Amino acid sequence: MAKVTLKNLSHSYLKKQEKDSDFVLTNINIDWNDGGAYALLGPSGCGKTTLLNIISGLLIPTKGEVLFDDRDVTQLNPVQRDIAQIFQFPVIYDTMSVYDNLAFPLRNRALSETEIDYKVREIAEMLELTSTLNNRASGLTADGKQKISLGRGLVRSDVNVIMFDEPLTVIDPHLKWVLRSKLKELHQKIKRTMIYVTHDQTEALTFADQVVVMHEGQIVQTGTPIELFEKPKHTFVGHFIGSPGMNLLPCKITNGEINLAGQRIASNTSIKKTNFEKTQVGIRPEFINFSKDGIPVKVLKVNNIGRHRIVDVETGGGKIKILSNPQDEIPSGSAFVTFNQKYTYAYGDDWIIE
Amino acid sequence: MSLELKNIEMKVGVETYIHQTNLKLEKNTINILLGSTLAGKTTLMQIMAGLLKPTSGEIWFNEKNVTGLKVQGRNVSMVYQQFINYPNFTVYENIASPLKIIGVNPSEIKERVGKVAELLKLSPMLDKKPDELSGGQQQRTALARALVKDSDLILLDEPLANLDFKLREELREELPKLFEDRECIVVYATTEPTDALMMGGNTATLLEGKVIQYGKTLEVYNNPHNLSSAEVFSEPPLNITDIKKIGDTCSFLDNSAQWKTKINIKDGNYKIGIRPHNVTIKKNEGNSVEIKGKILISELSGSESIIHFKNGKFNWVSLSSGSHQIKVGEEIKLYMNVDECLFFDKSNRLVKNG
Secondary structure, three states: OOOEEEEEEEEOOOOOOOOHHHOOEEEEEEEEOOOOEEEEEOOOOOOHHHHHHHHHOOOOOOEEEEEEOOEEOOOOOHHHHOEEEEOOOOOOOOOOEHHHHHHHHHHHOOOOHHHHHHHHHHHHHHOOOHHHOOOEHHHOOHHHHHHHHHHHHHOOOOOOEEEEEOOOOOOOHHHHHHHHHHHHHHHHHHOOOEEEEEOOHHHHHHHOOEEEEEEOOEEEEEEOHHHHHHOOOEHHHHHHOOOOOOEEEEOEEEOOEEEEOOEEEOOOOOOOOOOOOOEEEEEOHHHEEEEOOOEEEEEEEEEEOOOOEEEEEEEOOEEEEEEEOOOOOOOOOEEEEEEOHHHOEEEEOOEEOO | OEEEEEEEEEEEOOEEEEEEEEEEEEOOEEEEEEOOOOOOHHHHHHHHHOOOOOOEEEEEEOOEEOOOOOHHHOOEEEEOOOOOOOOOOOHHHHHHHHHHHOOOOHHHHHHHHHHHHHHOOOHHHOOOOHHHOOHHHHHHHHHHHHHHOOOOEEEEEOOOOOOOHHHHHHHHHHHHHHHOOOOOEEEEEEOOHHHHHHHOOEEEEEEOOEEEEEEEHHHHHHOOOEHHHHHHOOOOOOEEEEEEEEOOEEEEOOOOOEEEOOOOOOOEEEEEEEOHHHEEOOOOOOOEEEEEEEEEEEEEOOOEEEEEEEEOOEEEEEEEEOOOOOOOOOEEEEEEEHHHOEEEOOOOEEEEEO
C-alpha cells in the first residue's frame, strides 16, 4: 500500500500546446495518504478519467509527476506500478468458475495453492460469493459479475492502490446500497488506499473520507462530505453536490454586503474585494425557511417527493428552490423567506469570497 | 386516447416473463414502470410498442384491438437506455429523420427540429455528429428524435440511467414539462423510486413479471397495497420487522421496543415496514419509540447521514438529516416514528398505515 502524490500535473492530448484550453488537466496537486478512502467526483468531461489513467500508468502526463510513497513512477507502465483497477462494466472470464476468476490474479503471481485458497475464500466470504464459488461466472447477474470484478481487485494484498472507475453504474439501486456499504466495510477491514471515481455525488460522499471535486480539468475543492456541503468554495461544488444543488442568484456587493434585488442579505463573511466581473449569492435549499418577513417571494410549485417537498419560488433576483419537511406548512401565493445567515455565501467569479 | 392491456401474458419456453396483467393508461398521462432489473419493464414496453406479441391477451389502443399489429403500423416512439443515433448523420439529421420518413415538408421539419432542439438544449450542436457529443447530449438527441414526431405513445426505457447524476436530476425535472401540452401517453421505465416521485403522474410497481400496484404516484408511495410494492418503492431499502399487537400495545417480538397504538386491527402478529427517513438519530416530531441499534456502517451524504444497523436479527437503515458519524460496532438508540409504520398481515397485504 502506498501514499499517492500528484505534483503539478497537467495533461494535453495535443502534441503542441499553445493556450490553456489545449489542456484537459491543469495544475493538479493531490496528496492521498496510505490506507485512505478517496473519491474523485465530477461530471463526464471534467478530466477525471484522464487523471485516473495517469495514476494507473495508461497515460504519461504532459507535465508533472506521479509519486507512490515519494518514489517517482511517472514513466512506469501499469504492471510496474502494481495497482488494481475495477471498471464500470464487469470484466470476468466467462468460461471460468467464480473461484477461478478470483484466483486468477493470484495464480498469475504464482502464489501457492493453499495461500490462494485461503485468500479466495476470505474475499468470497466478505462479498457473499461463497455459495457460488463453484458456479460458472457466465451465469451470474450483472451485480454478481461486478462483485467478482471487485473481488479480483481486492484479493491481492500487494497492490499499491485500488482504483474504482464508476463501479456501480450497472447495478440496481437496491443492490447499490448493499455493495457500497460492503465496499466501505471492506475498506475499514483491509485498509488499502482506495480511489473511487464517479459522477454520482451520493456514491462519492458515502464512500470517501475525502472528496476531490473536479470541474473543467481543475480541482475546485477537496474536503470531507460535510465541508463540501456546508461551505462550497466554488459555485460548481454548490451546484454539483446536494440534490437539488445550491441556489445561486446574481447579486451586487455594496459596502461589503450582499445586495439581492435591492435587499440586503446577511452573511457571516466580510467582503473586502469587490472587483469581480460576476458576483452571486449562494444558499442551499436546506437552509431557507418560510418566515413572517424577510425576502418577498412568490410560491410557484410544490413537488412532494415523499420524505420532503421541493418548493419552487420566485424572488426579485430569480428563481430558487427550498427544501421543506413534510410537517412544515407551505404558504401559497406571496410569502417571505429567510436565508440562514451561517450558510449564506457570496461568490466572485465563481469562487467563494472570504 | 387510451392504451389498455387486457389479460396480457408473456411466456418464453417454460419461463413466464409477464404474468397475467391488466393495465389501462389514459391520454396525457405519464406512467412510471418502477421495478428492479428483470422485473419485466422492458418486456412490457415491447408488448405495448408492438415489438413483441404477447402469448395471450389483447392490447387495445383507442378502443381498437391492435394485438398483433406490428410496430410500423402504430404511432410509437421508443428511447432506450443505450442511446441509439445514426452515427453518420448530424444531430439535426438525426432528429429530422422520423419526419423525413413520413414525408413532412422541409420548412416544417426545420421548425419542428428547431423547437425540440431548443427544449433539449441541443441548438448549439445541431451540425455536430453524435460521436462529437457527450453521453448526455447523445441521449438528448435520441430523446429529441422520439419527441419530434407526434407519437400517440412514447416509451422511455430507463432513458436517464446512463447519464450523469446532475444531468439526470435536470432532465427528470424537464421531461414532464415536455409532455405537458402534448396529446400522448408516456410510459417511463426506471429502477429508481426518486425518478417516479420527481416525475409525478402514475406509477406501476413491478416485481418478477407482475404489476403489483398501479395508481397515482404519491398514492402508491403512501399506500402500498402489499409489502412487495412498498419495497419496490423505497430507497434506501424499507426496514421490515415482526411485531405483535395485543390490545392497544404493539411490541417487537423480542420486546425490545414497545408503543401504544390507536390503530384498529385484530390482535396478532404482523410485519411492519418503515422507511429509513422515519428512523432517525434524533427524536423528531410525531410519536416515536426508542429502538436499539448496533452500527454496521455509517455514511454521510453532506446534508444527511445514512446509518446501517442491526436490531435483533434484522438489518435496518436509518436516514437522518445532519451529519452523524458513529463508529462501527457501537450500540446506540434510534427513534422510530410509529405514525409512519405500515402494517402487513401474514400474506403481506397492507392492513393499516400509521
